[in-house]
Amino acid sequence: MTVDVVLPCLDEAGALPWVLTRIPSGWRAIVVDNGSTDGSADVAAGLGATVVHEPRRGFGAACHAGLLAADADIVCFCDCDASLDPGLLPGLVRSVAEGSADLVLGRRRPTERGAWPPHARAGNLALSWLLRRRTRLRLSDLGPMRAARREPLLGLGLSDRRSGYPLQMVVRAADAGWRVREVDVPYLPRTGRSKVTGTWRGTWQAVHDMRRVLDEPVAGGGGRS
Known part of the structure; x- marks a missing residue:
């Protein structure tokens, strides 16, 4: 199995x-x-990474540009702010490669106080509850660390280019009958300030984007890996 890791980046030198x-x-x-x-x-680039430039601002725009640039069998996504350790990704990939899951999410477990601000955690809990109502998936986190096969991911037809992209991926995967599972991953204090959930305003905007995704009609297609 070949694996590509997509790292959306905005001022993370x-x-x-x-x-x-x-x-x-x-x-x-x-x-x-x-x-x-x-x-x-x-x-x-100096550290050997493939660099893709996505001029359209938005977390989803960056993630999807990385997905389109990938050519590996399995694609992983991970924040590049040092809050999540990419060295743990093989644990997620293994379930996909072995066929026991179609989409694996890293369930964040803060390692110290302040790693996950209260407003960001509250927004995540609310969205997890709404997701359960929408899809019946009993997930407790919509974290950015995840793994799935590339071709089925492309088949989901993901269209959100803002903060709703990670949620849309889960919603459409559920609609397509994918097996979605979580595994615990340590959540570290990030380097620098979050561009999405670093403030109440940023968290509100992210929740707003994701509520729009939850209002989408149930979709079929996408298939399973």
């Missing part, structure tokens, strides 16, 4: 060296620069 050295040997890191002004793209 300080975190990239640690993140990229944690990518498992033989896997390709695809850093999607989403308009950084701190030299993140140069740092990533």
Whole structure:
């Protein structure tokens, strides 16, 4: 199995060296620069990553650009702010490769106080509850660390290009009958400030984007891996 790791990036020059050295040997890191002004793209390229430039701002835009640039059998997604350790991704990939799951999510477990701000955790819990009502998936986290096969992911027809992208992936996977599971992963204090959930306003905007996804009609298609 070949594996590509998509790392959406906006001004993460300080975190990239640690993140990229944690990518498992033989896997390709695809850093999607989403308009950084701190030299993140140069740092990533200097460390051997494939760099993709996505000028349209938005977490989903960056993630999907990375998915389109990937060509491996399995694609992983991971934040590149050093809050999640890419060295743990083989545990997620194994379930996909062995066929026991179609989409595996990393369920964040904070390692210390402050790693996961209260407002961000509250927003995540609310969305998890709404997701359960919409799909009947009993998930407790919509974390950014995940793994799935590339071709079925493309088949989901993901269209959100903002903060709703991770949720839309889960919703459409559930609609398509995918087996979705969670595994615990340590959640570390990030390097720098979050561009999405670092403030109440950012969290509210993310929840707003995701509520729009939950209002989508039930969709079929996409298939299983």
